Amino acid sequence: MATLNHQTGIVFGHTPLDVSKATLVVTTDHQSKPVQEVGEDESYTLEVTPTGAKLHAANPLGTLRGLQTFLQLVSVTPDGFAAPAVSIQDQSRFQWRGLMIDVSRHFIPLDVLKRNLDGMEAVKLNVFHWHLSDNEGFRVESKKFPKLQGEGSDGLYYTQEEIRDFIAYARDRGIRIVPEFDMPGHSTAWFVGYPELASGPGPYQLERKWGVFDPAMDPTNEKTYKFLNEFIAEMTKLFPDQYFHIGGDEVNGKEWDSNPKIQEFMKSHNIKNNVELQAYFSQHVQELVVKHGKTPIGWDEILVPGVSTNIVIQSWRGADSLAAAAKQGYRGILSNGYYIDLGWSAARHYAVDPMAGAAANLTPEEKARILGGEATMWSEYVNWENIDSRIWPRTAAIAERYWSPQTVTDIPSMYFRMETESSRLEWLGLTQRSYQRPMVERMAGSAPAAQVDALLALAEALEPVKDYNRESTPGEEPTQLKPLNRMVDTVHPESELSRQFSVAVDQFLASSCKDSAKAAALRAQLTDWAAIDAQVQPLAQRSVLAQNALPASSAFSQAAELALTALDRIGQGLPLPDALKRQQTDAVAAFETQAHQSQLTIPTLSAFQKLIEASGTAGACTSAK
């Protein structure tokens, strides 16, 4: 109801003004489970006719999903808000449709997480996986072991009362909360307060950088398991969900190698290597989780020969690894391909399917073990301010992948729906569009309006470098303490403006360059872009935050200028000589390299290149004249 308020601006929930008007009738067969379960029925039927709308579901969970579909149907008309007449029978393809947020590397406040739960509900996601501890911070209050958050969080953690409230908030939206406490590696934050858990001599400090570090829990010390037993007892009481995530990824084993007592233990217990040692640890922790009534879930590494098939595997390695696990009887969810921190396009994520590849050849019984997937928001480069923009709207496309049939794959139509969802998400209070201008204004300081506008235009057009390339930029040593206030933090992971420009270039070329309206629109856009750098240069002289964007700004405006010239040549029927074409093609490639100095990429570069190609002697367009 609140969602409909925000979408329409109309407040419902009061006595209706006119009860004779078309109404939405909601019926359910029975209550949902006391604690939301994996595989609980989320199907619904929705019928909209001129006299009213009927929504039926087995339980309130299905109702929540159906209501979101109804909301997607509602649009403004000349006479009011209306939904088209439809008859829908709908159910989810996967039962585990998740979003993981890492709150360790950068702490994310609860109000930000809550509005992201609102967003998840809107796109029918049903699992919030809370990555609560890692080397850089331990974010949950433990009453039993208060030094966990006391020494391990810089004071940035959630109280148990806040967590209970958050879980209830999620429950109201049909979202399970799966907590993750990563161990035995990724656990430096535990050791700041409790160094006795670790395999090294200590003392330990919070990591400020990221990556794989040496500290790891001591799997050979009975006290480790005594501690974990009490800790898991406390946390399994706090978190009602059936699943309890124990991490398990990326242990380099160095602390184990250099500890003589551990080496001794391995010898006496016939443990041959660190993989076996981790399996030994994992086995013990899984038993503790089961003892406290929960089902363990962990990353790929916890799948070792002989481990109980009760566990669930979350695969960061890939769909084939997941299919292999399913063959062996393990349930799993896919995260490889859904790492939204890597800056991929929505189209690229959308093309990844948990049932693709080796999974396609599984038996139905094996297929049923593939529960779904999770988008993962690792927080190296996000904070309260830009995290919404790194999650949305791309996660709406991933959510559709998890809910809708595998056959729904059309890309242009996905983008159309995604942008519509993006408006809806902003009405809910998400900031994936509005975050940008205040960040640009901060970079701009007191610059004149024309310069601020140019900086904003730059921010709208460029994207961050993809994958892990930001970390490898010289002089860009990543750390938790480094502010996220520069252009790379401000640009959208996927620029909708640039995507539309590239589509328009394709359409223009497909018309054999005869679509003059399209040509005019491309020219106007390129003219704007070519003019950006002249404004950004003086601005950046006065602002340390904008300076870093200069290489990209200069590269982008020059590249746009080249594309503009190409467009002009096409228009005038003046073919570009081969030598010049080669030269410009090289220049375009160099511009991309130059943009990388700003940790940025120019997403329209291949569209620019296409225009240059088309303007060449052999080009489809000019040669036709």
Added chain:
Amino acid sequence: MATLNHQTGIVFGHTPLDVSKATLVVTTDHQSKPVQEVGEDESYTLEVTPTGAKLHAANPLGTLRGLQTFLQLVSVTPDGFAAPAVSIQDQSRFQWRGLMIDVSRHFIPLDVLKRNLDGMEAVKLNVFHWHLSDNEGFRVESKKFPKLQGEGSDGLYYTQEEIRDFIAYARDRGIRIVPEFDMPGHSTAWFVGYPELASGPGPYQLERKWGVFDPAMDPTNEKTYKFLNEFIAEMTKLFPDQYFHIGGDEVNGKEWDSNPKIQEFMKSHNIKNNVELQAYFSQHVQELVVKHGKTPIGWDEILVPGVSTNIVIQSWRGADSLAAAAKQGYRGILSNGYYIDLGWSAARHYAVDPMAGAAANLTPEEKARILGGEATMWSEYVNWENIDSRIWPRTAAIAERYWSPQTVTDIPSMYFRMETESSRLEWLGLTQRSYQRPMVERMAGSAPAAQVDALLALAEALEPVKDYNRESTPGEEPTQLKPLNRMVDTVHPESELSRQFSVAVDQFLASSCKDSAKAAALRAQLTDWAAIDAQVQPLAQRSVLAQNALPASSAFSQAAELALTALDRIGQGLPLPDALKRQQTDAVAAFETQAHQSQLTIPTLSAFQKLIEASGTAGACTSAK
């Protein structure tokens, strides 16, 4: 600290990267009072030198104020963020610097209120006056009388736990929370659950409209006071502030007139009229408030002959009424002139001073009784979505009025500071700038981008009709249930774009129309505005939400066209014939009337008129050629 994070995007609070760098050293003499008090010292000294910054205050309250000044000084430079070298000794002129928010007519969620507390802290306001009950809703959980919120709130109220949390949040920002329970009028919401408190026969329903209604508490029934005694006991425990607001405004007395028992009582107690009857009630309630250890505060009406000078008067009537009260020994605060719901310009509010008018002639002792002022956000036409834009940035100008010397009155410099503050407020999470685009997108539905842009341009240029003129528009019967999703709800109360345009017209005319750069800028803006209506017309045919904006859209584009023609005539030295000038002047006036049909006003109309004047035969510009 969080504020500095948001302003700079840098996370502080971790171990500094380089402790040898310039630091901010904060010292205080002693703790603040356990409960923040009126008149508590808020002064501070701030010294910024090349080697560091020193902030000293008597107590943490002064520190909070000084930190905000420091934050205002921090700006981005070529080398990082920096504050200029300054030496500041600062203290507030008034000790009561408030913002009132009415949460009865439209319920405002706590997260919205919290970000407004952040905004208040940024501009050094120190009182949040919470108008918690009125005819349209009772918004506080009473455990003693649960039907107050149970029957009187549509389920939209704050729990006591939420209120305690909110008070703590305010306390951390140096803000007192003064609760208001308006009585004996403005109290229909109480009577839905407890009709026995009222003077009429009942039953009662929540009012959906606003204004002055008949229902009023029964001042002649001992049970009323017994109820209020228990209620005030509960609420004075919940709200720690020394002051307790009992409302007291606008009782029409009709229920008293028509109740024979009340008439009987008045006769037998020698109460001559309703004013005396309200004074009798007020006297009793004030005694209850005092009995529970608090100081009563109320609107003008509670000041009647013989009432204790312990009370504080909040004047909606005006500065003279306040000065008269001060003469009689009463303390007071000014709200007249600070009604931010009326859509006045910041300049107009800024010109109002609690010490102006009759107050200037008071003795120092009497002057000391004028404690300060409060901006009042009555919520007839605001909700979660647009309330920030109705409060900010104009309230920053009012806050400066309360803090800074009376002699600081320069308007252009105020606007410059206010817009700078507005950026800072958006970094804090306030939405007074970003709210507009999602609302425009909702109105636009699935219209093409050019039409959406035109609608946005219209939204940026126009303003809502001022004062109470919205209510008097034919067909615009105001009610709580009517959505706030049309253009009048979307435009800024004061358009910064239009203000700047008007300033530019004045500058152009002051240059005897010789400033050709200014002329080009004016021409570009007018050309854009003149083109709006052609885009908005087809959009509005398809959206019920936008239809209402059509008269204003058409009037605005036509008016801009006239101004454009005038500008052209000035440029060409072609004077406008007198008859044509008269005709155009009449047309401009008619456009304003036409815009009112959309509940909108065209703030640039007088600038347009100036251009038409200047283009006339007698105009300063064309005649000079």
